[in-house]
Amino acid sequence: MLIRVPDYYEAFHCLAGACPHTCCEKWEVVIDPETARRYGTVPGPLGKRLRAAMGPDEDGDLCFRLDGGRCPFLDRENLCEIHRALGEAATSVTCREHPRFTEDYGPFRETSLCASCPAACDLLLGSDAPLTFLTRETAEPAEPGDPWLRGLLPLRERLLRELADRSRPLEKRLETFLLLATEAQVLLDADQAEELPALAAHWKQPETAVPPGPGLFPYTLEVLAGLEVLDGDWRDLLRSGADAQPADVPEALLERLATYFAFRHLLKAVNDGDLLGRAQFCVLMVLTARRLAAVCGLKEAIRRLCCELEHSEENLEALRQAFLQDAALSPAAFLRQLRG
Template identity: 30%
Template sequence: MKHYFPKYCEKFRCIANLCPDSCCRDWDVVVDDTSFDFYNTVKGEFGDRLRSLMTIDEDGDRIFIRQGENCPFWNSDMLCDIYINLGENHLCHTCKEFPRITQDYTVFCEHTLSFACPEAARLMLESDFDTGFATDIPQDLQTDYSTTEMNFLLSARKRTFEILSDCKMSLSERLCRLLAFNERVQNMLDDEIFDITAMPTDEYKKQSCGDASFIFDLHKSLDIMSKDWLCELEATADFAKNNTLSNRFDKPLTAYLDYCVRRYYLSAIDSFNVISTIKRMVCAYIVTAYELERLENPTQAKVVKILQGYSKEVEHSYENGELLEDEFIFNPLFSTDNLIGIL
């Protein structure tokens, strides 16, 4: 099996108590069965503490019982008591792996990092465009999906990366082209036409549409962890009504959208839905670009915080993912033509 890594994956190291937004805050930590079995063998006071601080949530997952908004094992020095007492090998799977993301496509794996981690976000924002991703696979491999369809998606994704990385155009122009191109790719998927030689164009026509308030309204309806983020979202929505976007943040925004392509595009091999990835990117662009535009001269740390915060609030919730998909499919406001009109 081939493994593909962007260069920034090799550079990542957890910065522990130096992290400006620890993953030990806000999220429930799911305890996998292997870790649970081991924790049941831990003796003494710490073992008793481990077992007393686990429960089953409403989804049937075994989790640590948060203290306020924090993991109960995140101590006053902002370090992990499980790590200190039992070592890194006995962290549960979630804590051991985050922010590393592995996407297994049977005959190849692609690896990336989650933008929800501040240190990972910093590395991705500082990296140049990276070609550490698959572009084709042999036709004779044994998979539980069509290799012809996968190669079609890989070819379409390669073109998507090329459009996204073309800095001769503004990012809003690139997003219009990505919408037009991938709408045609979606049509080919729907018609089961997996002809790489017939790859569509990215030409489009733009008609003037209304404002982007419906995108902000959708985000306000999501499962939001932080009241501060909701307040920021509401303030940005108000700002967007009377202001327009410049191109001054195109570079960091492109880095985030590149990550979105890596993380979501090939899920179409199961969902047969490729256009939702691009619509997700447009929504992320609108919200974060206006949030950045509100700031006169933000530091790099502030840019990281805004993009990382968006990823943390929107991406790491199954319910949010389902709600976004439903809106993209059924709400006419999220049609390709309408989204092109507001960009």
């Protein structure tokens, strides 16, 4: 099987027992059955604490119950007591895999590092070179993929090339990205995914008139504030961003951010056909990060956005529905924002 990862993936060595960041602080850690059985045999005081801390969450998953908003096994230095005492293999699958997101498409698998992790975000923003992706092969057998993959793969490659075209301002590239995704969505809606490779190869950007009206901000921040909130001060940050002008952020870093989101999200359209909604999400995250960077800095803006949105399927789905139903978040509103 082919495995695809971002070019900085191999440089990532964030382990819960040695990392001082607070990624794990506010999450209920889901404990897989094998790890739960292992905790049942751990002797001594640590074993008693492990077993006492486990309990079902509201969805019925076995978790460590938070203690004052923190995992009960984070020490004062934000290091994992389980990892330090019993080794990485003794932590749950959730902890071992964080901040990795893996998508299995059958003939290949893609793994990305969520920028909600400060160490991963540092790597993402640690270079101004175009973000690329590495492919390696494993002995694991591949499986057949969805037929839509044959069209979506070359289309995504074209979209990534448009983002990387540094001969043009970033806003122009993001506009091209959205317009191509819009035309591709027409084919998907008509069940003509087999036409996507030709569209990717031959598409030329048309002249597009946009009706007058407002752009995305500050309304978008109100929409984000209405979603499920993980961190209590998230809405305060969004309110501060409503009055802020976009920060002066190097385009190369915003390009890398856009590429990160496009790699992570676009191919998921294979599951439901919603390519345009995911393209809008990618652009929205870049524009929102630039706006919030004026309040808290770019890295913190990206970390908070990814934490609140990429870790919540409910929030992602709510945004995609808003793109479909709310005229203030339509493709036209995106284009007005980019041209404004």
